Amino acid sequence: MSTDIGVWIAAFATIGLVSFLFKENPLYRVIENMYVGISAGYALTVGYDNIKNLAVKPMLQGKYSLLIPIVLGILLYTRYVKRYAWVAKIPLGLLMGIGTGLAIRGLILSQVVNQIKACFIPLNSFDNIFMVLGTLIVLFYFFFSIEHKGSAGNLAKVGRWVMMIGFGASFAGTATGRISLFIGRLQFLLGNWLGIIK
Amino acid sequence: MKRNAPLVLSFIAGLVMILAFFFESQTLTVAENEIQNYGVILAAFALGIASVNLIQVHARNISRGTTLERVYSAILIVSLVGMALVGITKGQNHPTFQFWFNAIMAPSQSTVWALGAFYIASAAFRAFKIKNVDSTVLLISAAIVMLGGVPIGEAIWGGFPGFSKWINDIPNMAGMRGMMIGAGIGAIGAGVRMLLGIERSYLGRSE
Amino acid sequence: MMERITKTDSRVIYAILLVSMIIPLLKPLGLPLTTPAETQALYDLIESIPSGTPIAISMDCSAAGYDELAPGTIAVLTHAARKGLKVIGISVIDAGPSLLQKSIEASELGQKEQGIDYVNLGFVAGGETAMASIARDIKGMYPVDFTGKSTSNMPVLNGVNTLQDVELLICVATGTPGVPEWIRQVGDPLKVPIATVVIAGLVADYAPYMQSKQLVGMVPGLRGAAGYEGLVGKLGRGTAGIDAQSVGHVVILALVVVGNIAYFATKGRGKGKGGKA
Numbered sequence: 001m002s003t004d005i006g007v008w009i010a011a012f013a014t015i016g017l018v019s020f021l022f023k024e025n026p027l028y029r030v031i032e033n034m035y036v037g038i039s040a041g042y043a044l045t046v047g048y049d050n051i052k053n054l055a056v057k058p059m060l061q062g063k064y065s066l067l068i069p070i071v072l073g074i075l076l077y078t079r080y081v082k083r084y085a086w087v088a089k090i091p092l093g094l095l096m097g098i099g100t101g102l103a104i105r106g107l108i109l110s111q112v113v114n115q116i117k118a119c120f121i122p123l124n125s126f127d128n129i130f131m132v133l134g135t136l137i138v139l140f141y142f143f144f145s146i147e148h149k150g151s152a153g154n155l156a157k158v159g160r161w162v163m164m165i166g167f168g169a170s171f172a173g174t175a176t177g178r179i180s181l182f183i184g185r186l187q188f189l190l191g192n193w194l195g196i197i198k
Numbered sequence: 199m200k201r202n203a204p205l206v207l208s209f210i211a212g213l214v215m216i217l218a219f220f221f222e223s224q225t226l227t228v229a230e231n232e233i234q235n236y237g238v239i240l241a242a243f244a245l246g247i248a249s250v251n252l253i254q255v256h257a258r259n260i261s262r263g264t265t266l267e268r269v270y271s272a273i274l275i276v277s278l279v280g281m282a283l284v285g286i287t288k289g290q291n292h293p294t295f296q297f298w299f300n301a302i303m304a305p306s307q308s309t310v311w312a313l314g315a316f317y318i319a320s321a322a323f324r325a326f327k328i329k330n331v332d333s334t335v336l337l338i339s340a341a342i343v344m345l346g347g348v349p350i351g352e353a354i355w356g357g358f359p360g361f362s363k364w365i366n367d368i369p370n371m372a373g374m375r376g377m378m379i380g381a382g383i384g385a386i387g388a389g390v391r392m393l394l395g396i397e398r399s400y401l402g403r404s405e
Numbered sequence: 406m407m408e409r410i411t412k413t414d415s416r417v418i419y420a421i422l423l424v425s426m427i428i429p430l431l432k433p434l435g436l437p438l439t440t441p442a443e444t445q446a447l448y449d450l451i452e453s454i455p456s457g458t459p460i461a462i463s464m465d466c467s468a469a470g471y472d473e474l475a476p477g478t479i480a481v482l483t484h485a486a487r488k489g490l491k492v493i494g495i496s497v498i499d500a501g502p503s504l505l506q507k508s509i510e511a512s513e514l515g516q517k518e519q520g521i522d523y524v525n526l527g528f529v530a531g532g533e534t535a536m537a538s539i540a541r542d543i544k545g546m547y548p549v550d551f552t553g554k555s556t557s558n559m560p561v562l563n564g565v566n567t568l569q570d571v572e573l574l575i576c577v578a579t580g581t582p583g584v585p586e587w588i589r590q591v592g593d594p595l596k597v598p599i600a601t602v603v604i605a606g607l608v609a610d611y612a613p614y615m616q617s618k619q620l621v622g623m624v625p626g627l628r629g630a631a632g633y634e635g636l637v638g639k640l641g642r643g644t645a646g647i648d649a650q651s652v653g654h655v656v657i658l659a660l661v662v663v664g665n666i667a668y669f670a671t672k673g674r675g676k677g678k679g680g681k682a
Contacts, residue, residue, distance in 0.1 A: 009301040017309040021316055021419050024237050029270050035306035037274040038298055039279025042248040045295070046499045048243030048286050050530050053548050055239045069236040073243030080250065086200045089401050091240055093204025096239035096400050097393060101215025102533050104389040106589025110619065111382030114593060115375055116615030127364075131372050131616070138376025159376070164332050166373030168339025169366055169609035173316070173626075175340075176347055176605035177473055179426070179653040180627040181312035184472025185647040186430055188305070197430055197645070234538045238546070241531035264631070288529070290502065291552045299468075299503050307468035309501075316419045323418055323660040327465070327668050336672075341658055347605070347628050349436030350651035359439055371612040378613055 014185055072157040134162045135198050205395040211237075212393040249278060277302075339365055410663065418660065425656045429648040438647055440632030443615060447575075447600050447622025448636045449489070454572050456489035459561070460522040461571045463499035463587065464494060464508075469503050469602050470579030475511070476643030477602040477630035478577050481682065482512035484637050491561050492523040493543075494551075497535045497582050502527045502551045505577075513639075517528065521560045527551040532582040534592045540568040569595050573621075577602045582613060588619050601628070 003103065016031035051073070059066040072091040079088035121133055122127050139154075141159030148156040190196045211233050216401040217223075218230035256271035262273065285295050328334050345351030346362020440448075454460065462482070485492050485536040492514060505525050509515050514523055514579045523549050529535040539546045543566060544556050556562055564570060568591050576587050576599060584601050594601040598621045603611065605626030614620040623634050627650055630643030 006301040008299055010305040010359075013302055013305050014309045016311065017306060021313060022416055026266075028242030028396070029266075030237040030273060031232045031302075031306060033270045033274040034277045034302050035310075036252070037277025038281045038303045038580075039307070040252050041278045041285065042299065042303060043245045043483070043499055044249050044278075044282040045285025045290060047530060048282075048288060048348055048527050050238065050242035050528070051243075053227040054235070054242065054529075054546070057548070065232065066239070069239035072236070073240050076240070076243050076247065077248075077250070080254075088309075089200075090207060091243075092401065093206075095206040095237060095240050095244070097208030098215060098233055098389060098533070098534055100208070100389045100392050101212035102234075102537055102590070104212070104386055104393075105216050106533070106586070106593075107382045107386050107389075108396050109317025110589040110593045111378055112386070113587070114617055114619060115379050115382070115613055118613070119375070127368050130368050131375075134252070134369055135376045138373050139380060141376070142380045162330060163373045163377065164335040164342040166377075167337040168336040168341075168607060169343045169370040170606070171336070171345035172340040174606040175315070175322075175344060175607050175624055176628075176650070176656055177470075178312060178315035178318055178604060178606075178649055179657075180473040180646065181308060182315045183426060183430070183649045183653070184475070184625070184642070185305070185312050185609070186426060186649070187642055187646060188472075190270055190427070190430055229573050231538075231541065234534055237534040238529060238531040238538050242535065246449045282630055289553060291506075296503060296506075299500075300507075304468040304471060304500070304504070308470075311469040312472070316422060319422045319657055319660055320415045323413070323664040324659050326661050326664065328665055337661065341661075343609075344654045344658060348651040348654050349438045349647060349656060350434070352439065353436050362444070366609060366612055367616065370609050371616050374610060375613040375616075 002193050007192050011189055014189060018185075138162050205398070205400055209393050211396065230358075249282070252278065339370075407667045410667040411671055413543045422653065423655055429652050430645070433645070434521065434648040434651065436648060438628070438635070438644075440635060441623075441624070441625060441629055443623040444482050444629045445623060445631045445636070447481075448633060450573065450598070450600065450622055451484050451488060451490070454488060454490060455601075457491065459491040459493055459565050459570065459571045460485060460575065461493045461495060461568060462505070462575045462577065464496045464505035464577050465498045465583045466501060466504055466579050467498055468500045468504065469499045471500075471507075473490070473604050473626055474577055474579070474602055474630075475504075475647075476627065476641050477624040477633055478508045478628060479512045479641060480633040480637050480639065480643065481575060481602060481624065482508055482514045483631075483639055485516055486512060486514040486522070487637070489522075491565075492559065493521065493565060494525040495539055495543075496526075496528045497530075498531055498579075499530075499655045508553065520550075520554065524561045525551040525561060526556070526558070530669075533590060535584045536582065540591045540595060542617060543567060544619050551600055567595075568597055571597065572599060573598050575600045575602065579604050580607070583607075584614065584620065588614060592596050592619055677679065 013031045016027040020028045039053055055066050055070050059070065072094065075087050076091050078084040118130050121132065123129050123132065137155060137159040141156045146152050191198065214226065214229050214233055218226040253275060256274050259267045259271035277331065281298055284292065288295060326337060328337060342358065343362045344366055345354065346358040351358040449547055469491060484494065496502050496505065509523065509525065519524060527550060529539060529546050533668050547556050549555055569576060574587060574591060574597050575663065576584050578584050578601055584603065587599050599619065600622035601620060602624040608625040611620060611623065624630060627643050627646050631647045634640050634643045
């Protein structure tokens with residue numbers, strides 16, 4: 001059994017949260033509130049470090065243009081003052097513009113062009129034919145300019161079945177992942193805490 | 199000014215990002231680098247907004263809530279302030295900061311996600327019924343992929359891993375690719391609308 | 406009896422799953438495991454990289470997914486340490502640096518020298534924006550590392566100014582921002598090979614990237630971790646947990662089967678008695 005107080009606290013945190021499965025209880029609520037508080041405090045810390053290292057220090061060393069994002073960043077908090085809440089939309093607009101611009105230029109190449117390029121494979125095996133046709137049929141499912149009736153409807157139905165195979169694989173992955181996570185918690189409780197397994 | 203300033207800034211920033219990618223120009227590259235740095239700093243400032251919201255809500259609970267609500271909210275605020283104080287004054291790498299990260303934050307986040315395994319088990323029992331072709335295809339695919347991914351599946355039938363890999367690499371891949379291309383085109387369209395100011399929902403309600 | 410089965414309390418189901426996962430941890434089944442092909446591909450790639458070459462590992466993993474990704478991450482870091490690669494740790498998720506530090510200390514890389522053989526640079530806010538910024542100027546985005554030491558003359562970062570200077574970027578991912586964003590900002594435009602240690606829930610989603618070679622290797626969840634541990638010859642929690650994973654899967658599938666049998670049995674009985682289906 002572990003003698004590390006951190007391991008004991010982590011064990012009680014784990015058991016407290018798992019106990020919610022059986023019944024909500026005060027231990028669960030205490031752990032939940034501690035966890036939310038500590039997570040928020042963690043985020044505040046990393047945000048502070050980023051602002052200090054990437055904005056304040058370089059600005060004090062002569063890069064005065066960084067005063068602009070510092071002021072804009074502070075303006076984000078005007079959302080809490082009703083009269084000046086509109087000012088917070090200015091830095092928000094800038095943030096959204098940057099993110100959107102970066103995403104658009106990346107999406108065009110990576111998610112559209114390169115994925116379409118990868119469909120240009122020789123149709124000399126069942127697998128290759130299935131891959132290309134499957135992609136086209138799924139794309140057709142999302143094409144609503146033609147009414148999905150008759151043969152178009154049947155094609156859309158096949159597209160839906162192809163997607164169902166993918167959703168089944170995704171569900172399998174999700175179930176696998178959550179089971180893995182719980183196994184990790186069990187390994188911690190039985191191994192690190194109780195010392196029953198290695 | 200109230201309505202147009204954010205839209206204009208958003209348009210200029212987005213345009214610079216896109217043009218700098220497609221055209222080689224020293225001016226555009228300098229502008230792109232500067233604006234990206236601004237974005238990183240703004241994102242760092244934005245990390246504090248969740249904490250401010252939490253403090254607002256829970257301070258209200260402490261002043262007006264029931265006894266239990268006051269206790270729980272006090273625990274939250276003390277944890278938040280304590281963790282932030284240690285981190286800001288001593289640094290992220292300080293043993294006390296890492297202690298509370300390892301003792302509460304990491305195991306709690308992990309456990310909350312891990313509880314999903316039980317909800318999936320319960321849903322598997324109650325909700326996953328083979329009612330039509332779609333659900334049948336979904337469940338068969340899920341069963342094969344689940345069994346193919348673990349040694350017991352291979353012990354039951356040696357073909358499970360290969361069949362599971364085939365499902366993942368061929369039909370699943372085709373389906374996901376179709377959705378990816380469609381979603382990519384849709385996202386580009388939505389992004390262009392946002393940059394042109396046609397889509398403004400991210401700014402909230404206008405006064 | 407079928408009616409009673411359909412009305413089973415959820416807590417009974419939880420207890421069945423809990424007990425079924427504990428037993429194989431206490432008494433392993435010892436079933437053999439095949440390494441996934443994409444995990445073998447990553448192993449072979451790292452094996453082919455000459456000693457002293459820098460690689461980057463982006464710990465874009467939240468604490469929520471760490472239990473699943475830790476065994477694979479530790480195995481990959483051990484392999485990198487044995488190959489003498491220079492490991493540069495970055496992160497765009499706030500908990501990433503702490504989790505990377507834990508992984509490094511649990512692997513053979515922890516026995517090497519920080520600043521010379523590896524560095525944990527820490528977290529930069531901004532998601533995809535941060536990725537684009539880090540890609541073009543690593544030292545600019547990281548003037549100090551996670552421990553607060555200056556990066557300007559750090560030996561491990563000699564000759565590494567942008568992400569184009571690394572041979573491989575491994576993304577340890579639980580979601581967004583993660584693999585697709587790295588492919589968009591670094592993999593495709595800068596032609597840096599991207600690999601991933603990823604949760605099982607995202608394996609199906611990333612299949613198109615594997616087929617198009619935008620991803621060069623993958624360690625999928627606990628199964629991939631067990632496979633990679635076998636390849637490096639250092640069995641750990643991945644291998645130890647795979648039997649419990651087997652039993653967990655069988656229990657869930659059994660619950661689906663039992664649930665459907667009970668549903669169709671009670672549905673049939675309802676119709677037979679003249680009631681509406």
